[in-house]
Amino acid sequence: xxxxxxxxxxxxxxxxxxxxxxxxxxxxxxxxxxxxxxxxxxxxxxxxxxxxxxxxxxxxxxxxxxxxxxxxxxxxxxxxxxxxxxxxxxxxxxxxxxxxxxxxxxxxxxxxxxxxxxxxxxxxxxxxxxxxxxxxxxxxxxxxxxxxxxxxxxxxxxxxxxxxxxxxxxxxxxxxxxxxxxxxxxxxx
Amino acid sequence: xxxxxxxxxxxxxxxxxxxxxxxxxxxxxxxxxxxxxxxxxxxxxxxxxxxxxxxxxxxxxxxxxxxxxxxxxxxxxxxxxxxxxxxxxxxxxxxxxxxxxxxxxxxxxxxxxxxxxxxxxxxxxxxxxxxxxxxxxxxxxxxxxxxxxxxxxxxxxxxxxxxxxxxxxxxxxxxxxxxxxxxxxxx
Numbered sequence: 039x040x041x042x043x044x045x046x047x048x049x050x051x052x053x054x055x056x057x058x059x060x061x062x063x064x065x066x067x068x069x070x071x072x073x074x075x076x077x078x079x080x081x082x083x084x085x086x087x088x089x090x091x092x093x094x095x096x097x098x099x100x101x102x103x104x105x106x107x108x109x110x111x112x113x114x115x116x117x118x119x120x121x122x123x124x125x126x127x128x129x130x131x132x133x134x135x136x137x138x139x140x141x142x143x144x145x146x147x148x149x150x151x152x153x154x155x156x157x158x159x160x161x162x163x164x165x166x167x168x169x170x171x172x173x174x175x176x177x178x179x180x181x182x183x184x185x186x187x188x189x190x191x192x193x194x195x196x197x198x199x200x201x202x203x204x205x206x207x208x209x210x211x212x213x214x215x216x217x218x219x220x221x222x223x224x225x226x227x
Numbered sequence: 228x229x230x231x232x233x234x235x236x237x238x239x240x241x242x243x244x245x246x247x248x249x250x251x252x253x254x255x256x257x258x259x260x261x262x263x264x265x266x267x268x269x270x271x272x273x274x275x276x277x278x279x280x281x282x283x284x285x286x287x288x289x290x291x292x293x294x295x296x297x298x299x300x301x302x303x304x305x306x307x308x309x310x311x312x313x314x315x316x317x318x319x320x321x322x323x324x325x326x327x328x329x330x331x332x333x334x335x336x337x338x339x340x341x342x343x344x345x346x347x348x349x350x351x352x353x354x355x356x357x358x359x360x361x362x363x364x365x366x367x368x369x370x371x372x373x374x375x376x377x378x379x380x381x382x383x384x385x386x387x388x389x390x391x392x393x394x395x396x397x398x399x400x401x402x403x404x405x406x407x408x409x410x411x412x413x414x
Contacts, residue, residue, distance in 0.1 A: 112363030129354045154361035156261045
């Protein structure tokens with residue numbers, strides 16, 4: 039019971055840190071798979087084969103794919119608009135490409151979609167405001183766990199040191215009878 | 228030591244419980260729209276009659292912008308409400324405008340022939356207007372004031388109570404103050 043009590047805070051702290059890590063990595067994995075698809079799957083901005091010959095077009099496609107990989111498909115929810123084949127996603131991908139071609143930065147394109155759909159449209163939460171909790175919490179919790187573990191270990195080590203020093207002076211933690219019993223047991227084995 | 232750490236249990240448990248309460252108690256399909264209070268994006272869309280309609284043409288009137296499709300079942304649910312909306316207010320005060328989303332003109336017209344309704348509809352074949360308004364499904368309805376600002380966005384079928392409340396609120400805004408700052412508002 040007391041052992042359970044002792045471990046309860048640590049267990050809770052660990053349990054709490056898991057969802058936070060999962061959330062902060064969600065965007066990362068989505069981006070990762072999007073990047074992986076970039077090379078394999080055909081571009082959603084289809085019909086336009088100029089990218090095969092024109093390096094500038096190919097560069098634009100790549101930049102559009104990078105932005106599109108970070109935008110959530112409003113229909114399918116857990117896919118990026120790069121991966122999704124929904125009509126709306128394809129059109130959004132086209133919007134991304136056109137806005138980049140018109141000279142907007144990737145940040146400006148993202149800001150446009152955020153202004154229309156809310157921050158929800160970003161697969162990876164922005165690292166500011168209340169969102170910082172998601173990024174900071176795993177680190178804080180890990181640090182707290184480390185401090186807690188260090189304090190505990192120190193305390194145990196100190197307790198152990200007291201015991202051994204007490205044993206050396208004669209008034210040992212196990213009595214004379216027990217010590218004899220232990221010696222017998224060791225001899226028999 | 229154990230007594231000292233007793234405060235840690237509620238400190239850790241309460242946020243988790245709150246998160247569960249908040250997360251399970253909401254409809255995750257409905258997203259909070261950032262567009263309420265903002266100026267409604269301009270559009271130039273072609274109607275069934277071939278004429279191009281812009282939001283600027285409707286400045287000075289309350290506009291109900293309804294994104295819908297004939298394949299959309301909840302759109303059928305809300306259609307009688309829209310019919311009643313059209314009947315209740317005069318076109319010079321309140322304009323109901325349907326935007327056909329991911330659907331053909333023929334299908335839309337068949338739907339309207341079956342369910343009635345005489346208000347204007349425009350087509351959005353590129354879906355650019357839908358994206359401009361942050362639409363992610365149908366039906367979605369925007370209530371736009373005389374000054375061209377969005378007052379409310381409804382995801383899912385509208386109810387008569389909602390429409391009446393929104394339109395009455397928008398009509399209650401004095402015309403002069405609503406038009407202040409707008410360019411050439413012609414009623």
